[in-house]
Amino acid sequence: MEQSNSLGLMNDELLRFLEEEFKISKINRLPEKYGGGNIFSHPLVGVAQGNDPIFHKFKKIIGQKHLTPLEMWIASGQDQLSASDLYVVSVVFPFVDKIRKENNNPIVLSKITLPAEIYSVARNYGNEFKRYIIKQTINFFKEKSYIAISGMFSDSYSIVLKGGYYSTWSERYIAFAAGLGTFSLHEGLITEVGCNIRLASVVTNAPIKISRRKSDEPYANCLYYAKGICKECINKCPANAITVKGHNKVKCNKYRMKVARKMVPRLGSILKPDSRRINWKLKEDIFLVGCEFCQFGVPCTEKNPMLSHDMDYF
Numbered sequence: 001m002e003q004s005n006s007l008g009l010m011n012d013e014l015l016r017f018l019e020e021e022f023k024i025s026k027i028n029r030l031p032e033k034y035g036g037g038n039i040f041s042h043p044l045v046g047v048a049q050g051n052d053p054i055f056h057k058f059k060k061i062i063g064q065k066h067l068t069p070l071e072m073w074i075a076s077g078q079d080q081l082s083a084s085d086l087y088v089v090s091v092v093f094p095f096v097d098k099i100r101k102e103n104n105n106p107i108v109l110s111k112i113t114l115p116a117e118i119y120s121v122a123r124n125y126g127n128e129f130k131r132y133i134i135k136q137t138i139n140f141f142k143e144k145s146y147i148a149i150s151g152m153f154s155d156s157y158s159i160v161l162k163g164g165y166y167s168t169w170s171e172r173y174i175a176f177a178a179g180l181g182t183f184s185l186h187e188g189l190i191t192e193v194g195c196n197i198r199l200a201s202v203v204t205n206a207p208i209k210i211s212r213r214k215s216d217e218p219y220a221n222c223l224y225y226a227k228g229i230c231k232e233c234i235n236k237c238p239a240n241a242i243t244v245k246g247h248n249k250v251k252c253n254k255y256r257m258k259v260a261r262k263m264v265p266r267l268g269s270i271l272k273p274d275s276r277r278i279n280w281k282l283k284e285d286i287f288l289v290g291c292e293f294c295q296f297g298v299p300c301t302e303k304n305p306m307l308s309h310d311m312d313y314f
């Protein structure tokens with residue numbers, strides 16, 4: 001799959017374009033009450049080819065309704081083409097250090113521990129910035145006379161609660177396919193800028209250079225799976241949703257809903273409404289505020305801990 005350097009130029013141009021957007025966009029900002037600073041620092045970009053066999057494996061690993069890039073392309077109203085003519089561009093949005101540091105001081109109430117307000121607001125506002133970046137990326141390709149679509153914007157994008165608990169377009173798995181990181185004990189994706197991130201992607205017919213995965217080993221960046229050490233995320237989770245057997249999505253989601261029930265009235269009208277499809281039914285005016293204690297103050301918060309771990313031996 002050797003591609004010429006000229007294709008790499010489009011990757012460089014896209015990265016520069018997104019870096020500028022992250023820097024100057026007013027949508028990437030906290031409200032003044034929380035300092036008005038940026039929510040996300042700088043993007044990372046990875047690319048997978050549409051015919052990568054890993055996308056078919058995802059159906060077995062995630063769930064049968066998870067779509068391949070070609071299926072998402074067709075579901076978004078585009079013409080049939082060869083899967084090898086499609087590219088999936090995945091973007092990593094790392095939270096800035098200020099937010100990561102301040103969420104080390106959670107709000108401890110008698111019956112529940114809540115994330116810091118600044119993180120809940122950042123998590124909520126970050127969704128709008130993700131949507132903005134997807135639109136800008138689609139326009140970037142459009143200006144070069146290519147087509148791009150977004151899984152997240154498609155009517156086929158849904159959380160599936162029948163026969164499992166997954167989405168039809170998992171940004172974490174897409175990012176793994178695009179060589180941006182690996183999974184972990186708390187189930188977040190550990191990238192070179194850590195796990196405390198958000199993710200988005202577009203599918204395009206622009207022939208952009210693919211990024212090679214360093215390894216197909218799905219847990220290579222997690223200290224527990226790679227070395228049998230750490231497990232710090234287990235202690236951080238107030239819901240006991242993480243054990244050495246992995247992450248319990250049902251327990252986790254129950255706790256996240258409890259957090260939202262307390263946090264949404266506490267933050268009030270400052271929050272921005274969002275929508276979700278659950279079993280393909282649209283639910284509007286929901287407020288997403290996150291939890292993610294398991295991602296803060298742990299060795300993988302802001303880096304790939306396996307890199308520094310291995311460096312210790314030189």
Ligand code: SF4
Binds near residue numbers: 187221222225233
């Ligand atoms: S805190 Fe440690 S065990 Fe948990 S996901 Fe991160 S590296 Fe893995």
Ligand code: SF4
Binds near residue numbers: 238252294
């Ligand atoms: S998101 Fe919250 S409830 Fe879920 S595993 Fe992480 S800390 Fe636990």
